[in-house]
Amino acid sequence: MTGLDDIRAPGAVTRGGLVLPHYPIPKDVHPSLDSPEYRSTALRHPTQPLQLMPQRLTEVTGPLLGEERVGELDHDLTRQHDGEPQGQRIIVHGRVLEEDGRPVPNTLVEVWQANAAGRYRHTGDNWPAPLDPNFTGVGRCMTDADGHYRFVTVKPGIYPWRNHDNAWRPSHIHFSLFGRAFTQRLITQMYFPDDPLFFQDPMWNSVRDENARQRMLCHYDHSATEAEWALGFRFDIVLRGPQASVFEEEDDDDE
Amino acid sequence: MSDQNAAVGAGGRLGVTPSQTVGPFLHIGLPWPDGPYVVPEGTAGAVWITGTVYDGAGQPVPDAVVETWQADPDGRFDHPDDPRGAAKPSIPGFRGFARCDTDADGRYRVLTVKPGPLPCPDGGTEAPHLDVTVLARGLLDRVVTRIYFPDEDAANAADPVMSAVPPDRRGTLVAEPDGDGGLRFDIRLQGDGETIFFEV
Numbered sequence A: 001m002t003g004l005d006d007i008r009a010p011g012a013v014t015r016g017g018l019v020l021p022h023y024p025i026p027k028d029v030h031p032s033l034d035s036p037e038y039r040s041t042a043l044r045h046p047t048q049p050l051q052l053m054p055q056r057l058t059e060v061t062g063p064l065l066g067e068e069r070v071g072e073l074d075h076d077l078t079r080q081h082d083g084e085p086q087g088q089r090i091i092v093h094g095r096v097l098e099e100d101g102r103p104v105p106n107t108l109v110e111v112w113q114a115n116a117a118g119r120y121r122h123t124g125d126n127w128p129a130p131l132d133p134n135f136t137g138v139g140r141c142m143t144d145a146d147g148h149y150r151f152v153t154v155k156p157g158i159y160p161w162r163n164h165d166n167a168w169r170p171s172h173i174h175f176s177l178f179g180r181a182f183t184q185r186l187i188t189q190m191y192f193p194d195d196p197l198f199f200q201d202p203m204w205n206s207v208r209d210e211n212a213r214q215r216m217l218c219h220y221d222h223s224a225t226e227a228e229w230a231l232g233f234r235f236d237i238v239l240r241g242p243q244a245s246v247f248e249e250e251d252d253d254d255e
Numbered sequence B: 001m002s003d004q005n006a007a008v009g010a011g012g013r014l015g016v017t018p019s020q021t022v023g024p025f026l027h028i029g030l031p032w033p034d035g036p037y038v039v040p041e042g043t044a045g046a047v048w049i050t051g052t053v054y055d056g057a058g059q060p061v062p063d064a065v066v067e068t069w070q071a072d073p074d075g076r077f078d079h080p081d082d083p084r085g086a087a088k089p090s091i092p093g094f095r096g097f098a099r100c101d102t103d104a105d106g107r108y109r110v111l112t113v114k115p116g117p118l119p120c121p122d123g124g125t126e127a128p129h130l131d132v133t134v135l136a137r138g139l140l141d142r143v144v145t146r147i148y149f150p151d152e153d154a155a156n157a158a159d160p161v162m163s164a165v166p167p168d169r170r171g172t173l174v175a176e177p178d179g180d181g182g183l184r185f186d187i188r189l190q191g192d193g194e195t196i197f198f199e200v
């Protein structure tokens, strides 16, 4: 049996040619692109079936972006201006992992969010909640060797939108992850426990599987809470991971 | 410390975190000033690929992000999972990756160089191509397509990914000359001329 390390070792070759890692497609995890409750999907989801594409060199590699993408204060959204932003100061941290539990080290994590009043610093966000001159709402950091990341920010406010009658988005932070392969690219949103608005949110509910939905929740983490300073929340993120066993047969039974 | 929300599923593997849309305010979080540049401005042989993202009503999508990933002109990746070995690109500043959010007219742009052809693990050769991720408000998961080059007819015809696509839709994967020295690659999320999207 070929181990994962062998599959990822440069120069590993079988009789058939190049040996590549393989990232199985997760089942019953991601939302359907056609989710009518979220009205904007109506004209934006492909109507033709997706074409299955085997994973080859372009798909099993990906951008390995480094520290050059991250400024000194990018991880601390409360220190990017002269003064402190309004709101409940929080620490959001966790690990970026693959399905087999391996950490993804040195990978770029990007976040963006509304301010404490629920307003984004974006020209398209015009609802009557105040902007905060001391809050941009954009953060970046790299995971460490153990896959760990950490941001300091304020808890984002709830905001209204026009998807349905009296529609409000639960408090959330947008996350962007690269992993190490094109197949692993992930954009998600992190939600807070016990939000009263989940019942009417089509994005939260677009993830049909209850267990999968729970994986978008952070958890209060008292060990990360800093006394007289900030509340800690933990959010681990699991990316698709390579499977070790698919290339174990190298002899004559060519499929 | 236990990983509290990385529940172990059947087979002992962790459950993958679900995808969500980038939403309408992606422009504050995702763009980089140098995002559109796979190669630096002034690189010999560099070409602008521009295009518009359209929805099913033929309207431009002003809240999308287009990302591309590709080999260098020698067909190599500076990446440890390439079994031929990680190769430093021969072009200074080559990043392989670009990211561009769409403007008010739904337009994006990427400055790049044509990648080399790639050997397939299962034999054969892939024609020069860029892998493309499209993210947008209204897309709950990314969609994936490819950009091929219009001056590579023979290589495109032999490409295993292109060959698996219905012939009448292959054209949606090939950029076209824009008459100005660049290439044009429009992305139609839905409807007439819908772009081929891949499950990968």
Ligand SMILES: [Fe+3]
Binding pocket: A114, A169, A172, A174, B023, B025
């Ligand atoms: Fe949002």
